[in-house]
Amino acid sequence: MTKKPLTYAEAGVDIDRGDAFIDRIAPFGKATHRPGVMGGIGGFGGLFALGGRYKDPVLVSGTDGVGTKLKLAFLTNRHTTVGIDLVAMCVNDVLCSGAEPLFFLDYFATGKLELDVAAAVVGGIATGCQQAGCALLGGETAELPGFYADGEYDLAGFAVAAVEKAAILDGKSVQPGDVIIGLPSSGLHSNGFSLARKALLEVRGLDLFGPSVGGKHADLAAEMLEPTQIYVKPVLDLLAHEPVRALSHITGGGLPGNVPRSLPAGTRAVLHRDKWQEPAIFQAIREAGVEDLEMQRTFNLGLGMIAVLPADRVAASLALLAGHGIAAMVVGEIVAADLAEADCIVV
16 A cells, blocks of 8 residues: 655645745835845845945844734734834844944744735835835745744844944944933834733733724724834934934833943933823823833833934934924933943933
């Protein structure tokens, strides 16, 4: 008796489905094409030529994921925005060095490749790349049967950026008397979701498909899934026209954990809570019993990016950002402090 040949597909990995997925997402990469891109998605490596745009270029790279925000995508079957989050977490980071994101690659892993879901995710990644002005140069799709729960996946990615060596932002020029401006966040962004889900869904028992707490979204799910703001284009314009001394992307660790990363020793960032408005979702989390210090070190509290500038350039900088639709505001100042390392306080 002849045994039926054992195939990879019977083990859970469908090569044909994977090939079909590559064909399906190829247009996403083309939509993000920018000068420097060589070739397209599907090769063994993505090619990018710096050309003559830079005199003394330094490459800056950043990698990240989306974290447990993905749990909400699984629960709601809404997959179109988490790809934007993935790009945002990487490009906003490299931006803090003053660098322009050039290209992005992603890694998508799942137990069984569902073409519609995966295409929705990669479509979001392409949207994020378009918002950041970088090319989706390639990526990796892994079908790992038995490794992930049914209907679940994980995402990771990295961005590569470039900056003139002489223009690298390192915070060394920051000095007491400088002013801090805040660029508003779009909400939770992609940090603190383990606490947010526990506070809102478990402790308070809010309905994910019920009313949003801020009243600006179709439901709570849409409010929590609001994608991370991508600041690249407005901030690159700001860097080109104003003497920005430091930038901080407010992610895990919140304001106290991220603002000092861009400041020199002997300085303190003083942020005034009454200078900006927090999205309503943060107060909803507080009402579950989360104390203020825990809120500060977990969430962005409404500020997604911080910029430090000389006081006499603040008005022009705010006007420039307003031209990009960014309602930035003065949120604090830099003061001298007898510290071995910089710090940040919220008063």
